[in-house]
Amino acid sequence: KLMGAEVKIAKRNELHRFAVLPKRWVVERSFSWLEKNRRLWKNCERKLSTSLQMVALAFLGVLLRRL
Numbered sequence: 001k002l003m004g005a006e007v008k009i010a011k012r013n014e015l016h017r018f019a020v021l022p023k024r025w026v027v028e029r030s031f032s033w034l035e036k037n038r039r040l041w042k043n044c045e046r047k048l049s050t051s052l053q054m055v056a057l058a059f060l061g062v063l064l065r066r067l
Helices: 022-035 048-066
Strands: none
Touching (some): 022 048
């Protein structure tokens, strides 16, 4: 007990197993495509709207390359 609080360690549930979520890979792949765009590495824009437009432009480039 420290400061009137008791620490308890929760036991792992053996029935619960790790499962990979399929949507996670879609998001990670999209982020990796965005990382290839050099302009998005460092945000030097003064306005948020400009940054959002750069992200949209980067995704447009990704879509055009995939055609």
